[in-house]
Amino acid sequence: MTTVTTHGQQDDATTGAPSDQPRVAVLGTGVMGETVLTGVLAAGWDPQRVVATARRSERAAELREQHGVRTTDDNVAAAAEADVVVLGVKPKDIGALTEQIAGALRPGTLVITVAVGLSCAFYEKRLPAGTPFVRVMPNTPSSIGSGVSAISPGVAATEEHLALVETLLASTGLVIRVAEKDQDAVGALSGSGPAYVFYVLDALSEAGTLMGLPRATASRLATATVLGAARLAEETGEHPAILREKVSSPGGTTIAALRELDRGGVRAAFVDALTAAKARSTELSAQLEAE
Numbered sequence: 578m579t580t581v582t583t584h585g586q587q588d589d590a591t592t593g594a595p596s597d598q599p600r601v602a603v604l605g606t607g608v609m610g611e612t613v614l615t616g617v618l619a620a621g622w623d624p625q626r627v628v629a630t631a632r633r634s635e636r637a638a639e640l641r642e643q644h645g646v647r648t649t650d651d652n653v654a655a656a657a658e659a660d661v662v663v664l665g666v667k668p669k670d671i672g673a674l675t676e677q678i679a680g681a682l683r684p685g686t687l688v689i690t691v692a693v694g695l696s697c698a699f700y701e702k703r704l705p706a707g708t709p710f711v712r713v714m715p716n717t718p719s720s721i722g723s724g725v726s727a728i729s730p731g732v733a734a735t736e737e738h739l740a741l742v743e744t745l746l747a748s749t750g751l752v753i754r755v756a757e758k759d760q761d762a763v764g765a766l767s768g769s770g771p772a773y774v775f776y777v778l779d780a781l782s783e784a785g786t787l788m789g790l791p792r793a794t795a796s797r798l799a800t801a802t803v804l805g806a807a808r809l810a811e812e813t814g815e816h817p818a819i820l821r822e823k824v825s826s827p828g829g830t831t832i833a834a835l836r837e838l839d840r841g842g843v844r845a846a847f848v849d850a851l852t853a854a855k856a857r858s859t860e861l862s863a864q865l866e867a868e
């Protein structure tokens with residue numbers, strides 16, 4: 578039986594779990610909720626100090642089996658016992674979930690969202706005054722420790738709260754602090770970014786297959802190339818334009834290929850794509866904030 582003693586100081590009578598780790602509740606465990614959950618466990622959290630909510634019993638069983646965490650379908654009960662509450666649902670479901678748990682939170686409970694678009698003010702309007710709140714934009718490579726998360730504090734979040742979020746996410750990859758006004762752009766770049774890279778990978782694999790390479794070979798070459806190029810950019814710190822030049826011999830093959838990409842408007846299409854993602858983020862939040 579789990580008993581709550583004082584806020585942030587809880588004992589688990591059945592497991593003897595360490596009592597100094599803040600209890601974490603992940604409400605809504607789809608793709609990103611499970612990613613955060615995985616990261617928290619990888620950061621060393623005792624699974625018994627983590628509760629995940631799932632509406633479907635099969636999903637709850639999967640989470641228990643794969644992660645050893647406790648599960649419930651009761652968001653209010655999960656939020657009531659937590660020191661840190663992670664909101665992992667879609668933006669359209671966030672308002673209702675925030676209102677549902679608001680009355681159950683104990684003073685000082687840190688609330689974190691991973692939802693795109695919605696401002697800290699959106700949540701703060703629905704949460705008890707003074708609730709510490711942090712907005713996070715992660716991405717799917719966070720599930721294997723190679724992600725990037727951008728975090729921004731709400732009005733009541735202190736340095737200590739930001740440091741706790743950094744600790745919780747440390748095993749998911751890079752964690753950077755950004756001004757909240759930049760979160761829509763971050764969502765468009767790194768939040769959605771893995772999808773653009775998979776799109777490019779798919780296109781490279783398809784082109785290789787079209788040229789007669791075995792499908793599996795084309796796919797391995799494409800993946801290893803994207804990974805290697807990203808690591809080269811990271812490790813050298815050189816501007817991508819310089820690195821691109823180093824591949825492009827005068828009168829050679831690469832420059833002929835890049836000319837086709839320019840002719841196809843690929844660079845402009847990337848700019849338009851990210852601008853569209855950012856605009857959608859703004860539109861989505863305006864819609865939901867007006868409801």
Ligand SMILES: NC(=O)C1=CN([C@@H]2O[C@H](COP(=O)(O)OP(=O)(O)OC[C@H]3O[C@@H](n4cnc5c(N)ncnc54)[C@H](OP(=O)(O)O)[C@@H]3O)[C@@H](O)[C@H]2O)C=CC1
Nearest residue numbers: 605606607608609632665666667668670691692693715768
């Ligand atoms: N996917 C991504 O790459 C990224 C997503 N995000 C953000 O993460 C959030 C979640 O997105 P994503 O994980 O992709 O979506 P998913 O649909 O995979 O996950 C949402 C989960 O929330 C559950 N859910 C919905 N309502 C409730 C509720 N009232 N109580 C408990 N659980 C509930 C759903 O359950 P059920 O299965 O029963 O419907 C589902 O498991 C979004 O806000 C998104 O903006 C941020 C960065 C990147």
Ligand SMILES: O=C(O)[C@@H]1CCC=N1
Nearest residue numbers: 692693764768769770
């Ligand atoms: O597509 C979406 O809305 C979410 C937010 C960022 C990545 N996926």
